[in-house]
Amino acid sequence: MAGRVGADRFAVLAPRSLLEEAALAEALSRGPAGARCAVRMGTCEAGPGSSAPGPADALERALLALRAAKSERRGPRVRRFSPAMLEEALLYQDALEGLGAAMASGGLRPAFQPVFECPSGRLAGAEALSRWGEPGAPGPGAYVPLLEEAGLAPAHDLHIVSLALDRLRAWIDADLPVVPVSANLARSTLLDPLLARRLEVLLRERRLPACLLHLEVSEEAWRLDPDQLRCALMRLQAAGFSVAVDDFGTASTSLSALEGAPVDVVKLDASLLRADPGCGAVVVGAAVRLVHELGMVVVAEGVEDTSQARFLEEAGADLLQGYLCSPPLDAEAFEGLLRDGGGGAERALCLERGRAEPT
Known part of the structure; x- marks a missing residue:
């Protein structure tokens, strides 16, 4: 399942077995006629269980990971969500x-x-x-x-x-x-x-x-x-x-x-x-x-x-x-x-x- 969630942001929901982050980022960076585009990705795992986030929370956390990936121009193109990103988001809001x-x-x-x-x-x-x-x-x-x-x-x-x-x-x-x-x-x-x-x-x-x-x-x-x-x-x-x-x-x-x-x-x-x-x-x-x-x-x-x-x-x-x-x-x-x-x-x-x- 895929959808657009912002001006230049898209979300993909897929089984973990099909989502190899680095390979997906590389595939998405290849545009038509050999053109290249800059792609950054944030990921978060969701699933059954009391500790796993629901769909809405998972999307929010994936977007936080995406923000981290976009903020580091020379860093990794793919960032996986970590709890520290929630703290950073609160600090970000306070700073704004x-x-x-x-x-x-x-x-x-x-x-x-x-x-x-x-x-x-x-x-x-x-x-x-x-x-x-x-x-x-x-x-x-x-x-x-x-x-x-x-x-x-x-x-x-x-x-x-x-x-x-x-x-x-x-x-x-x-x-x-x-x-x-x-x-x-x-x-x-x-x-x-x-x-x-x-x-x-x-x-x-x-x-x-x-x-x-x-x-x-x-x-x-x-x-x-x-x-x-x-x-x-x-x-x-x-x-x-x-x-x-x-x-x-x-x-x-x-x-x-x-x-x-x-x-x-x-x-x-x-x-x-x-x-x-x-x-x-x-x-x-x-x-x-x-x-x-x-x-x-x-x-x-x-x-x-x-x-x-x-x-x-x-x-x-x-x-x-x-x-x-x-x-x-x-x-x-x-x-x-x-x-x-x-x-x-x-x-x-x-x-x-x-x-x-x-x-």
């Missing part, structure tokens, strides 16, 4: 409730990590990064995937963008020299056909131009769905937004795949800098040259030491972002950087590189 309350109360807010020109060290922009402000709260690497899984990523992304734009408006009203702010948007957010209109409303309400808001899509999202995202990014570019591919180098996407893409900026992931020094230098140098040939700007992320900064400068990177330059700052600290015209960070960068302080 806490996140919802945090968004409603302003507990989820942006931090701003500065981006600097290379080699001048002048402040060029900032990335708005989601932060949960409560003491002991998990970092975005833990809670953002929960929001995506629960379908709350669009609400979260627009919440962070709204607060970042509020700050931009306040800084302009205070006669501060502002710089563009970028925000990383989830795939589900980007695929909203009304996204450009929603962002335009947020900007219009704050009397801000689109050039002050840059939008980022992860390389992983681009790799999984380039055709749909291409259309979505074209709409955003047409509305005046600059578009960046973030974390480039983490998902094995070829730079040739970006040729003709509606992308203005490529952000090289920090993992490229941490690779084998010889091989990494060759890869980064080639990537910078190819991105420039495509007419795009190169941002190097995760710059942590002066040797990396020197190499990236020699390789021709346009912008640098990372803890060597500055960690993410709360809004008040970033405002102080703006009041200084970015000069404090500019002096720090030049001194780190052993140069004379700029005049």
Whole structure:
């Protein structure tokens, strides 16, 4: 017996003797005409006896196992239900409730990590990064995937963008020299056909131009769905937004795949800098040259030491972002950087590189 239980979820009820999980997952992954598709499976045994779950409970537990399999992109494709998954489900629900309350109360807010020109060290922009402000709260690497899984990523992304734009408006009203702010948007957010209109409303309400808001899509999202995202990014570019591919180098996407893409900026992931020094230098140098040939700007992320900064400068990177330059700052600290015209960070960068302080 088989049936559909969700948008992309199907259930199969079969005798245990016929259900060899790994073989079934492999068979299901083969589509028509030799095409391959990613299949994840969760399983749970049901049967007679007081300790065995009934059909409804078995389905619920199989779905919990499926969630575990989908959450581990590089883990096993098939997960069998275990009692620990029930505890994880309760923690998941508690976390979602806490996140919802945090968004409603302003507990989820942006931090701003500065981006600097290379080699001048002048402040060029900032990335708005989601932060949960409560003491002991998990970092975005833990809670953002929960929001995506629960379908709350669009609400979260627009919440962070709204607060970042509020700050931009306040800084302009205070006669501060502002710089563009970028925000990383989830795939589900980007695929909203009304996204450009929603962002335009947020900007219009704050009397801000689109050039002050840059939008980022992860390389992983681009790799999984380039055709749909291409259309979505074209709409955003047409509305005046600059578009960046973030974390480039983490998902094995070829730079040739970006040729003709509606992308203005490529952000090289920090993992490229941490690779084998010889091989990494060759890869980064080639990537910078190819991105420039495509007419795009190169941002190097995760710059942590002066040797990396020197190499990236020699390789021709346009912008640098990372803890060597500055960690993410709360809004008040970033405002102080703006009041200084970015000069404090500019002096720090030049001194780190052993140069004379700029005049």
